[in-house]
Amino acid sequence: MAKLKIHGIARSRAFRTLWIAGELGIAHEQVQTNWNDGTAKAAGFLKVNPMGQVPAIDDDGFGLSESMAINLYLAKKHGKGLYPSDLKDEAKCWQWSFFAATSLERSMGLVVANRYTLPPEKRSEAQVQENLEALKRPLAVLDAELGRAPYLLGQSFTVADLSVAAVLYGAWFNKHDFSGTPKIAAWLERCLTRPACLSARKLREAA
Ligand SMILES: N[C@@H](CCC(=O)N[C@@H](CS)C(=O)NCC(=O)O)C(=O)O
Structure with missing residues (x-):
């Protein structure tokens, strides 16, 4: 093989x-x-x-x-x-992965670009504000979910956490202020410092 x-x-x-x-x-x-x-x-x-x-x-x-x-x-x-065998838990992994891709990824990408990574003359504060506004509800929903258990499906890390944390990685890496959503802040720290994530980050951050 x-x-x-x-x-x-x-x-x-x-x-x-x-x-x-x-x-x-x-x-x-x-x-x-x-x-x-x-x-x-x-x-x-x-x-x-x-x-x-x-x-x-x-x-x-x-x-x-x-x-x-x-x-x-x-x-x-x-x-x-990382992948549950129970159908409903499995569906929750799909839910959170689609949530990350559709409710977070575009807006967070625009915040990161316009606040942290684009050359200063290309940044737009209006884009930042518009997308922070769009992120308010999904981030509040995520924070509330993480207030119920340490990980999205309960006590252990699954692909659901990886999907969502990976989408928020750019913001976290650029020290975006997550203090308004403290459960997300603590969970991102746990997810993004796992040994496998550190190895992938090494490839990315060294590049
Ligand atoms: N929805 C796709 C998006 C993939 C995507 O846009 N990848 C970027 C790099 S992060 C790319 O290849 N961009 C080149 C292009 O869109 O032509 C996914 O999640 O895999």
Whole structure:
């Protein structure tokens, strides 16, 4: 059986796939397909993901794209506690992964870009304020959920936590103020300092 191939540089959404591969102890090869230098639009990669986006995986001939789908697939395939066997708990992992992708990712990405990472002359405070407003409800919902238990599904870390924490990583890394949502702040610290996350962060933060 061929080793799992993970396409994508660590400074992309491939970060979350590298993180889960570490959590699950999956032997893998990282292919440095870069969304920013043309390699993600090269003919060879377009056969793996016609969208020309990373991450994408090749699991012994099975191709898959969309970071959340990839992570749910790998978690289910390799188990190890990150993926529940009960259907309702499983559905909660889908819920939180879709929540991260649809209710948090775009707005948080715009806050991070416009407050922390774009060159100062390109930043827009109006974009920051508009997206902070859009984030109020989902962050309050997440904070309330984390007030009930240390992790989204209860007592232990699952792929649900990884999906959501990975989407908030950029903000956390840039020391975004999460003091208004203290449960999120403490949970992010727990999730983003796990050994497998530290290894994935090393690839990203060193780049
Ligand atoms: N919904 C996709 C989005 C993938 C995506 O946009 N990846 C970025 C890098 S983080 C990319 O490849 N951008 C290049 C492009 O969109 O052409 C996922 O979650 O995997």
